[in-house]
Amino acid sequence: MSRVKSATRNIAFGYVGQVATALMSFVLRTVFIMHLSEQLLGINSTYTNVLSILNMAELGIGTALNFSLYGPVARGEKEKIKSYMQLYRKAYLVIAAVVAGLGLALSPFLRFLVKNPGDVSLRDLTLFYFIFLFNTVSSYFVAYKYSLINAEQKNYVQTNINTVTKVVTVLIQIFVVVFTENFYLFLLTDAAVQLIQKIFVSRLLDRMYPYLKEKDVLPLSKEESGEVWKKTKALVFHKVGDVARLQTDALIISSFIEVAASGYVDNYNLVINSVSNFVNIIFNSVISSFGNLIATEGRQKQFDMFRVYRFFASWIYGFSCVGFMVLLTPLISLLWGEKWVLATAPVFCILTDYYFKGDRIVLSNYKTAAGVFEPDKYLALIQGAVNLVLSIALVQTPLGLTGIYIGTIVSGLIANITKPIIIYKTCFGKSAYGYFVDSFKYLASLVSVLVICLLISRYVLASLSFVRFFIMVVIITIVFNGVYILLYGRSDEFKYVYARIRQKLLRQ
Numbered sequence: 001m002s003r004v005k006s007a008t009r010n011i012a013f014g015y016v017g018q019v020a021t022a023l024m025s026f027v028l029r030t031v032f033i034m035h036l037s038e039q040l041l042g043i044n045s046t047y048t049n050v051l052s053i054l055n056m057a058e059l060g061i062g063t064a065l066n067f068s069l070y071g072p073v074a075r076g077e078k079e080k081i082k083s084y085m086q087l088y089r090k091a092y093l094v095i096a097a098v099v100a101g102l103g104l105a106l107s108p109f110l111r112f113l114v115k116n117p118g119d120v121s122l123r124d125l126t127l128f129y130f131i132f133l134f135n136t137v138s139s140y141f142v143a144y145k146y147s148l149i150n151a152e153q154k155n156y157v158q159t160n161i162n163t164v165t166k167v168v169t170v171l172i173q174i175f176v177v178v179f180t181e182n183f184y185l186f187l188l189t190d191a192a193v194q195l196i197q198k199i200f201v202s203r204l205l206d207r208m209y210p211y212l213k214e215k216d217v218l219p220l221s222k223e224e225s226g227e228v229w230k231k232t233k234a235l236v237f238h239k240v241g242d243v244a245r246l247q248t249d250a251l252i253i254s255s256f257i258e259v260a261a262s263g264y265v266d267n268y269n270l271v272i273n274s275v276s277n278f279v280n281i282i283f284n285s286v287i288s289s290f291g292n293l294i295a296t297e298g299r300q301k302q303f304d305m306f307r308v309y310r311f312f313a314s315w316i317y318g319f320s321c322v323g324f325m326v327l328l329t330p331l332i333s334l335l336w337g338e339k340w341v342l343a344t345a346p347v348f349c350i351l352t353d354y355y356f357k358g359d360r361i362v363l364s365n366y367k368t369a370a371g372v373f374e375p376d377k378y379l380a381l382i383q384g385a386v387n388l389v390l391s392i393a394l395v396q397t398p399l400g401l402t403g404i405y406i407g408t409i410v411s412g413l414i415a416n417i418t419k420p421i422i423i424y425k426t427c428f429g430k431s432a433y434g435y436f437v438d439s440f441k442y443l444a445s446l447v448s449v450l451v452i453c454l455l456i457s458r459y460v461l462a463s464l465s466f467v468r469f470f471i472m473v474v475i476i477t478i479v480f481n482g483v484y485i486l487l488y489g490r491s492d493e494f495k496y497v498y499a500r501i502r503q504k505l506l507r508q
Contacts, residue, residue: 020163022274024170026335029270031174033336035181039118041263042254043125046114047132049250050106082217087225088144096140103133113251116258131187135194142198145205145212161201169193248388252404256395265401267332267340268347272324272354279316280361303428310362310435311493314442317358319480322450324351326457326476330464342401349405355446356409356416359439363419366427379418387411445487449480 032041072080110125117125169190176185206213219225254262328351333341387407394403416439424432453476460472488494 019278021166022278024167025270025274028170028174028177029267030335031177032186033340035177036183036186037118038260038263039116039120040183041266042259042261043114043117043120043128045250045262045266045269046254046259047129049248050113050129051103051132051136053248053251078211079218082212082214083220083224085144085147085212086217087220088147092140092144096137099140100133100137103137113255114259115255116260118260128183128187131184131191135191138195138198142201142205145202145209149205149208161197161204165193165197249391249404249408252391252395253401256392257401261401264340264342265346265350267336268328268342268350271328271331272350275320275324276354279320279358299428303430306366306423306428308493308496309366310359310438311488311491312497313358313362314438315484315488317355318442318446318449318484319477321351321355321358322446322453322480323473323476324354325450326453327469327472330461330469333464334466334469345402346405349402349409353405353409353412356412360412360415360419363415363423367419367423379415383411383414386414445484449483453479 072084107126107129110129111122114120114125172189172193173186176182176189250262250265253265325348329341329344329347387410390407390410391404392407394406395401397403399406420432420435424430424435456475456479457472460468460475485494
């Protein structure tokens, strides 16, 4: 199957899965807000972030091994695949033990991470946490098997499994919340369904790749294993820094403001992540295709495809960012009421970081596919330190919640400036000057369209209703895409994307 066909299939199944998951998540959140307390919503958000931090124990070995598999998979080297997968399995068993140990060691300090938990006792806080920890630790016993599927550009298999699991889980959780209003049962339902899924996945992948169960596995050479660990060591720095920058905001909120505030922010993040996950399907689904491209094509071809990839990302992230800037708070108000609306300043900061994060995802995905981890291995640590220092300092000023996200924006921009320089030099042997010119051009286009849409929204959304909301959705869609077609319709990148879409539509 060609790279384009593989990416298209991954994107198509990803879309179906994301639509189903997003709809179920919104319904579940609405039911949760109606039947359970805002403190429990905040605890759910906080513990999710705590476990994301504990996942730091993975420290990038999965990324390094996925990269190492691209070549053997492209060449059909089954014996080499078996060797890498054996290494992966052993590593993840160790990681599971480390995460379990760290998780247990953290449990006595939970009361310091959850400020003003309301009627929730310390005993309940601890038991809730152990359920979250079980879900995380058990995932490591299956996660390594997905690497081969992804290296074969069959990401849709994992997507479909996750979609079915999510739908089943949410349906049962809705029933539990409505009829019992019991947070324990809410969490145990998720744990039970996920455990069943993991057992099913393990057996399914054993049937798909029976040769992985063979005992005659040759160990990797010192050079091969050394290359894996070299990349893993570099990724350790990336992982630690990313966690300090991306996974600590909710903890700072729950520790310095109050845990209920994490729930308020999480409502906004639910909407943003539902859309951004939909967007990211496109970009994450082509990582394995880029890995194959890099393994088989020359630099110029890689550079041309990167420019197309980046242009398309700027368009999609720009469009969604403008939509969020205009419509996110009105949507929160329509869905859950004025009580759950945040002030304008922190929302603006969250969405500013969202746009620049889109650029970083493009850069990070290409670096991952190319296996370029060493040159900027200390960068993520610097970003994490900057984020923690600024966010903790500013949250204690009158800026409050806004100060946390100012720290997030500043630390993120460090990567927006440095990563293009590294990628262009290492992967393409070129100066990144053109990248920054394009960045300014795309940002100026976005700001211009945003101003127009905000002015229009003053009249359309003067009185809020779902009808007026959807009218504004149509206006933003027409204005943004119309302006971008006028500005970039003659570019090589647009012509490539248009030709691919047209070719795909004509085949159907």
